[in-house]
Amino acid sequence: MSEATAKRHMGLRASRAVSNTFIHVLLIVISIIWLIPFVCIVLQSFRVENTGPVGYIIPHQWGTDNYTRLFQTDFPRWYTNTFIAALVTAVLQTVIVLCMSYTLSRFRFKMRQPLMRFMLILGMFPGMLTMIILYRVLKDLGLTQANAVPGLILVYVASSGMGYYVSKGFFDTIPMSLDEAARVDGATRAKILYKIILPLSKPIVIYTVLTAFMGPWGDYVFARYIAFGTSAGKNVAVGLYDWLNKDQISNSYTMFCAGGVLVALPVTILFLFLQKYYVEGVTGGAVKG
Amino acid sequence: MASVKLTDVKKVYDNKVTAVHDFNLEIQDKEFIVFVGPSGCGKSTTLRMIAGLEDISGGTLEIDGQVVNDLQPKDRDIAMVFQNYALYPHMTVYDNIAFSLRLKKVPEDEVYERVTNAAQILGITEYLTRKPRALSGGQRQRVAIGRAMVRNAKVFLMDEPLSNLDAKLRNQMRAEIIQLRQKLETTFIYVTHDQTEAMTLGDRIVIMRDGIIEQVGTPQEVFDTPVNLFVAGFIGSPQMNFLKASLIRTGDSFSVSLLGVNLALNPDQNEVLTRKGIGSQEVILGIRPEHTAVLFEPDQNAIECTIDVYEMMGSELHLHLTDQNSDRIIVRLPTIDLTREQRQHLSFGNRLFISFPAKVMHLFDPETEKSLIDG
Ligand SMILES: Nc1ncnc2c1ncn2[C@@H]1O[C@H](COP(=O)(O)OP(=O)(O)OP(=O)(O)O)[C@@H](O)[C@H]1O
C-alpha cells in the first residue's frame, strides 16, 4: 500500500471515529433528557416527608408509605379495571386485526379495494367525534359508570379491524405460494394462518399485541367520559389524574407518582422482553423476518 | 393413482383475459403427461385449475370419474411441486415433509417412517434437521418433491420444477424424476416450457399455444407428425427448417418444387393428398436439421446453399446455410465420416448441396398453417 493511500485510510478512519463519537454523545444527551421525567417520578414516589409537590428532586426521607397508602384507596380497583380492559382488548383486537389482515392480504373478493379505501378514509376522522353518540349508546346499554369496563372494551375493540395496515403489509411480503402449498397439503385457511403465516410473522404479532394493549392501558379521554365520575368505573389514568386537582394534590401527589410507577411497570417489563421483536415489527415491511 | 378428465375447461381471469380456451383432455391412470408451450400459453393456469388453486370458469374437471370443480385443493387429494419450491421457511426439512401427514393426523411413528423413507429415496437424509434456508437449490427441490411424495396422492402436479436449477443439475434431476416416476406409479402432470424435458419425460405431450391445445401425442408422434407449423417449429432442436415451395399435382402423384429442384413424394403421401383432394398449391416445406443429407458435389435433386455459420458441437456440426431464396437452413452433420478435404471445405461462403428423401418432408398450408399430410 502506498503512503498516500495509507494516509487517506487513516484520515477516513479518524473522521469516522469523530462522527461516531459525536453521534454517541448526542444520543446519550437525548436519552438523559428523555429519562429525567421517569427518574423524577420514581424518586418522588419514595418521598415520605411531604405528600405534595415540592421544589426538589431527591427525597429527604425515603420510604414506601406512598405505596401502602395507594392500596387503601380505589387504586387497586382502577388498576384491575384497566388491566382487564387492556388484556381483553389486546386479545380480541389481535385476533381481529390478524384475521382482517390475512383476509385482505390473501383473499380477492369484490368489494376488497373499496372496503380498504373506505376504512382508510374512516380512519382519518378523529375518534373524538364519535364520543357523544358513543356515550349515549353505551348509557342506553347500561355500560357506563360502574359498568364502564365492558363498555370500554366494546369501544376499543369495535374499530380494531381498521388497524390492519401494518400487518397486512407484512403478510403481503410472504409469498402466496406458501399458502398454496399448504392448501394442497390439506390445510384449511385457519390452519394456514395459524401454522404458516403467524409463525413467519412473529414480530408483527407481537407488535399487534403490544399496540392493542397499550391503547386501553394509557387511555384517558374515553375512559373519563364513560366512567363519568364514578370511582368504581375509572381506569388508572382517570383515577390518578383526579388526584392532581387543587383539593387533593397536596395530599396525594406522591401517591400519584407511586401509581404512575406501578402503571409503567408491566409495560416496561413487556417491552424489555419483546423489544427485539417490536423493532423488527415496526420496520417490518422493509426487512423480512 | 387416478385418471383425470378435462372437458371444455376454460379460464377467464378477472381482467377478462381468457387464459385457457375449451381444454379437452383425458389423462389415464399412471400416465405421465407434460404440458409444454411458450411462456404465457396457459400451462400453469391449467395446472392450477386441476390443483384447485384457480376457479374453473367453465367446463368440468373430473378426477377418478368424480367432478371436482368445486372441491377445495385439500379435498382433491393431489400433490404439487411449485416452481419456487414454496418450502415453509420456519420449519425443518423433516417438518416440511411431515406437514401434510400431520394435518391428516397420521400417527407420529408412521410419519417418521414415511418421511425418512422419502428422504432416503431422494438422498436428503442428512439435511432433515436443517431449515430450507440452509439448503442449495437442488436440495430444496428434492425436499419439495419429498413433500409431495409422502402424500401418496392421486395425482402428482409439477410446475416447471427444474427451471431454477443450472443445466447440469437439471439433467440429473430429470433422470431422478424418471426413476421416481417408476417408483411412485401415480399419475403425473408436468408443466415445462422446455421441449427437451417434455420429450424425455412425457408418455404423452400436450403442446399449447395461447390457451389452446395444438396437439396431443406421444413424443414420437408429435416429433414425426406435427399437425401444424407451430408444433413443427416448437418440437425438436435445432428447430425445423421452413422453406417456401410449390406442390404440383400430376394425376394422382405429387411433387414438391423449389429452387429449381423437383422432388417426388412417396406413394403414402400421394395417397393422403389425393384422398384429401388437394391440388397444386403453394406450400411450406418443413425439414428437420437431422434429416438432411449434405453433399459436396452438385446433384439434380439437391439444393444449392452457401455456408453462413459453422458450429462445432463435438460429434456433429451445425451448419447455418442460406439458399438462393435467402431462406435460412440449419443442418446437422455428423463429423465422424468427414474427410480432411471436406472439413476444409466447410467454411464461410463456400457452396454446399443438401437433399432429403420424401419421407422426411412435412408440408404445411401457408394460409391455415395446418399440415397437409400429417394429422
Ligand atoms: N392472476 C392472473 N390474472 C390475470 N391474468 C393472468 C393471471 N395469471 C395469469 N394470467 C394470464 O394468463 C395467461 C396464461 O398464464 P400462465 O401463467 O398460465 O402461463 P404459463 O403457460 O404458465 O407461462 P410461463 O411459462 O411463463 O409460466 C397469461 O397471458 C397471463 O398473463
Ligand SMILES: [Mg+2]
Ligand atoms: Mg407458468
